[in-house]
Amino acid sequence: MSTTAAAFSPLLLSRLQFAWVIAWHILLPAFTIGTASFIALLEGLHLATGRESYFRISAFWTRIFAVAFGMGVVSGVVMPFQFGTNWSRYADATANVLSPLFAYEGIMAFFLESAFLGVLLFGRKLVPRWAHFVAALMVAVGTLFSAFWILAANSWMQTPAGYTVVDGRFFPADWLRIIFNPSFPYRFAHCVVAFYITTGFVVAGVAAYYLRRGRFAEEGRVMLSMTLWLLTVLVPLQIVLGDQHGLNTLQYQPAKLAAIEAHWTTRARMPLTLFAIPDEATATNHDAIEIPDLGSLILTHDPNGTVRGLKEWPRDQWPPVAIPFFAFRIMVGIGLLMLALVATSWWLRARGRLHAPWFLRLCEIVSPLGFFAVLAGWVTTEVGRQPWTVYGLLRTSDSVSPSLTTTDVALSLAGYVIVYLVIYPVGLAMMARIVRRGPIETPSQPVASGLPEGPVRALPILGADKP
Amino acid sequence: MTVLPFDFVPLWTAILGFAVFYYVLFDGFDLGVGIVYGFAPDRAARSLLMNSIAPVWDGNETWLVLGSVGLLAAFPLAFAIILPAVYVPILVMLLALVFRGVAFEFHYRDVEHSTFWDHAFSYGSTLATFAQGIVLGAFIQGFQVDGRHFSGSAFDCFTPFSIVTGVALVFGYGLLGAGWLVMKTEGDLQNWARRLGRYCFVGVLVAIAVVSLWTPLVQPQIGHRWFAWPNVGFLSPVPIVTALLALWEWRSLNNRSEAAPFIGAIGLFLMSYIGIAISLWPMIVPYKFTLWQAASSPSTQAFLLVGTLFLLPVILMYTGWSYWVFRGKVRADIGYH
Numbered sequence: 001m002s003t004t005a006a007a008f009s010p011l012l013l014s015r016l017q018f019a020w021v022i023a024w025h026i027l028l029p030a031f032t033i034g035t036a037s038f039i040a041l042l043e044g045l046h047l048a049t050g051r052e053s054y055f056r057i058s059a060f061w062t063r064i065f066a067v068a069f070g071m072g073v074v075s076g077v078v079m080p081f082q083f084g085t086n087w088s089r090y091a092d093a094t095a096n097v098l099s100p101l102f103a104y105e106g107i108m109a110f111f112l113e114s115a116f117l118g119v120l121l122f123g124r125k126l127v128p129r130w131a132h133f134v135a136a137l138m139v140a141v142g143t144l145f146s147a148f149w150i151l152a153a154n155s156w157m158q159t160p161a162g163y164t165v166v167d168g169r170f171f172p173a174d175w176l177r178i179i180f181n182p183s184f185p186y187r188f189a190h191c192v193v194a195f196y197i198t199t200g201f202v203v204a205g206v207a208a209y210y211l212r213r214g215r216f217a218e219e220g221r222v223m224l225s226m227t228l229w230l231l232t233v234l235v236p237l238q239i240v241l242g243d244q245h246g247l248n249t250l251q252y253q254p255a256k257l258a259a260i261e262a263h264w265t266t267r268a269r270m271p272l273t274l275f276a277i278p279d280e281a282t283a284t285n286h287d288a289i290e291i292p293d294l295g296s297l298i299l300t301h302d303p304n305g306t307v308r309g310l311k312e313w314p315r316d317q318w319p320p321v322a323i324p325f326f327a328f329r330i331m332v333g334i335g336l337l338m339l340a341l342v343a344t345s346w347w348l349r350a351r352g353r354l355h356a357p358w359f360l361r362l363c364e365i366v367s368p369l370g371f372f373a374v375l376a377g378w379v380t381t382e383v384g385r386q387p388w389t390v391y392g393l394l395r396t397s398d399s400v401s402p403s404l405t406t407t408d409v410a411l412s413l414a415g416y417v418i419v420y421l422v423i424y425p426v427g428l429a430m431m432a433r434i435v436r437r438g439p440i441e442t443p444s445q446p447v448a449s450g451l452p453e454g455p456v457r458a459l460p461i462l463g464a465d466k467p
Numbered sequence: 468m469t470v471l472p473f474d475f476v477p478l479w480t481a482i483l484g485f486a487v488f489y490y491v492l493f494d495g496f497d498l499g500v501g502i503v504y505g506f507a508p509d510r511a512a513r514s515l516l517m518n519s520i521a522p523v524w525d526g527n528e529t530w531l532v533l534g535s536v537g538l539l540a541a542f543p544l545a546f547a548i549i550l551p552a553v554y555v556p557i558l559v560m561l562l563a564l565v566f567r568g569v570a571f572e573f574h575y576r577d578v579e580h581s582t583f584w585d586h587a588f589s590y591g592s593t594l595a596t597f598a599q600g601i602v603l604g605a606f607i608q609g610f611q612v613d614g615r616h617f618s619g620s621a622f623d624c625f626t627p628f629s630i631v632t633g634v635a636l637v638f639g640y641g642l643l644g645a646g647w648l649v650m651k652t653e654g655d656l657q658n659w660a661r662r663l664g665r666y667c668f669v670g671v672l673v674a675i676a677v678v679s680l681w682t683p684l685v686q687p688q689i690g691h692r693w694f695a696w697p698n699v700g701f702l703s704p705v706p707i708v709t710a711l712l713a714l715w716e717w718r719s720l721n722n723r724s725e726a727a728p729f730i731g732a733i734g735l736f737l738m739s740y741i742g743i744a745i746s747l748w749p750m751i752v753p754y755k756f757t758l759w760q761a762a763s764s765p766s767t768q769a770f771l772l773v774g775t776l777f778l779l780p781v782i783l784m785y786t787g788w789s790y791w792v793f794r795g796k797v798r799a800d801i802g803y804h
Contacts, residue, residue: 099540103537
């Protein structure tokens with residue numbers, strides 16, 4: 001096979017396609033999981049204190065939540081089909097273990113959508129306050145359950161456990177060990193907190209937007225203060241969780257960790273590489289900026305600790321190095337930036353200058369940073385898992401559908417690229433329009449058949465703020 | 468691996484069979500409304516058409532996810548063989564469904580381009596339906612299999628037969644959609660829906676006849692199943708009931724019945740579904756693998772069954788309640804937005 005043909009193989013194109021559809025999809029849960037919990041918190045505070053501003057903020061974010069949730073449904077329908085169309089050998093090999101986890105995700109998401117989302121979106125005037133709070137809580141719990149199952153499946157691919165292999169296919173031996181596989185608790189905690197932080201910065205940015213313009217000052221003040229307190233807890237917590245997750249990776253996926261840190265040769269007193277240009281061909285780093293011993297200290301919590309380099313493994317088991325290396329640094333860089341911003345907020349709060357214009361402007365600018373951190377983290381962990389789909393057991397190249405040609409996948413990839421580039425900007429514009437309108441009461445919207453409040457629709461709430 | 472003393476395959480066959488049929492009926496009628504949407508007389512009628520399905524369409528579409536994940540969970544081998552084989556129609560269906568789904572909103576909000584979104588809705592619905600019909604035709608014809616993999620080309624599924632099933636499904640969903648609209652509208656619009664229903668019905672009748680005669684010819688074993696003695700005796704009620712239903716459907720499209728055209732269309736779909744099931748039983752990858760050969764492990768099926776048996780009835784009850792809330796005629800004076 002020529003180099004060009006290999007470069008655009010169905011395998012590579014299928015990987016690009018999966019990366020494309022999941023990268024866009026993950027942005028929505030990254031936001032809806034945080035928003036659902038935030039809404040539940042606001043509903044709870046409203047119930048406890050009776051303050052109307054909590055109610056208005058909650059109603060406002062519920063409108064945005066509904067748009068994001070609807071787009072999540074639309075982009076989510078695409079996902080399960082990918083396993084079949086492009087990754088049929090993966091599906092055949094892993095279905096006995098993983099399919100119930102995917103199915104539970106689907107059925108639970110549907111369950112929450114059918115049973116509680118309708119009450120949350122349309123039932124405010126139909127049910128008592130406490131029932132509305134319960135609905136909000138159940139939606140939040142439901143989104144967390146969805147994340148639970150998907151991340152359990154993802155974690156099993158990273159650190160498989162509780163299975164047996166018969167004829168090259170995986171069979172379940174112990175469901176508890178499959179679900180609570182070694183990396184799952186860390187990944188779940190790290191992801192959920194990342195999603196909360198992402199949402200927190202979005203809320204802070206929107207609050208700053210109102211405060212700078214002197215609109216909805218009370219809501220803006222409450223939102224900014226609340227989220228900065230939440231971030232005060234969450235950002236440092238995330239750094240601890242990230243460290244623990246990294247140690248878990250060191251234990252179970254040492255080659256991935258070596259790629260993340262661009263460690264080529266095993267040694268004690270490993271430096272921490274802040275920046276470098278990793279060169280896989282020569283297995284060296286160019287232009288490296290290093291801090292002596294810190295690599296060992298972080299990874300083994302001992303400056304003399306021995307850290308393994310990629311050369312310990314056969315070449316054909318190496319993940320790509322540059323991508324996880326840089327993606328990880330982007331994620332950590334954003335994390336440190338977030339920490340700096342939160343620390344600044346303590347200092348400003350102590351002086352009673354939290355609403356300083358430059359700080360509000362800063363909050364606006366950084367508000368989408370969480371999404372970039374989530375994507376960078378996801379790229380780190382998924383590219384670092386290569387060349388495997390099931391770590392150490394099933395190769396990515398053995399997972400792709402054998403019947404696909406380059407033309408087939410080029411066609412589908414082009415289709416997904418074009419459609420997503422139309423749909424996402426329009427969806428974003430819809431949410432921006434809701435933000436510009438602000439947290440004001442909208443009159444109850446009549447719906448089909450003359451009944452004003454009805455159950456579930458994913459997208460329809462878009463209409464609720466129709467000018 | 469623990470071997471459980473219970474065969475879960477019949478139960479999962481029933482659950483999945485139900486989920487697929489539910490999807491076909493429910494997303495069928497709302498896709499059908501999209502198919503006839505392009506023929507609506509004016510803007511007010513188009514709004515009314517959309518309003519009649521706006522509260523329920525996305526719930527219906529969710530069954531597509533449940534169906535696909537259910538197939539993966541219960542019969543993974545079928546999932547792994549069939550999906551690559553119908554790569555192109557699945558792609559077309561997914562992209563068409565995305566466009567159609569967002570059109571519900573953008574039609575109202577993006578007023579400058581509402582004609583574009585009208586087209587997105589009607590062509591998206593039609594294209595998604597046609598693609599599903601291609602999948603059905605390809606499924607009946609069977610797939611080229613090597614070991615546990617599909618070994619043909621992604622374009623094998625486009626055959627004269629599958630094109631016919633594609634067109635047939637467009638008429639079929641169109642009939643369901645028209646039946647739904649007869650039930651949900653009144654006056655001139657209802658008469659219009661009846662007229663379109665009659666056109667679709669003729670298409671469906673021709674399609675059922677063509678597919679029913681063609682299928683035994685493309686697949687001799689299916690012909691043998693239906694026409695060999697004594698099967699021909701046991702199975703003769705299927706075509707007879709279908710014919711009676713067709714007669715009833717035609718009469719109710721021509722008299723003042725409100726719900727009968729929709730119920731008749733459901734009946735015709737049910738009979739076609741039963742017909743396909745009889746033709747292919749017990750195959751899930753036609754002519755290659757049976758339901759039992761393609762089934763996931765008993766432990767897998769049991770683990771998923773626990774939650775499904777609890778969650779599915781709740782979902783169905785709630786869905787039923789939501790249809791009850793939105794019962795009655797869609798009114799022109801009260802927009803959904």
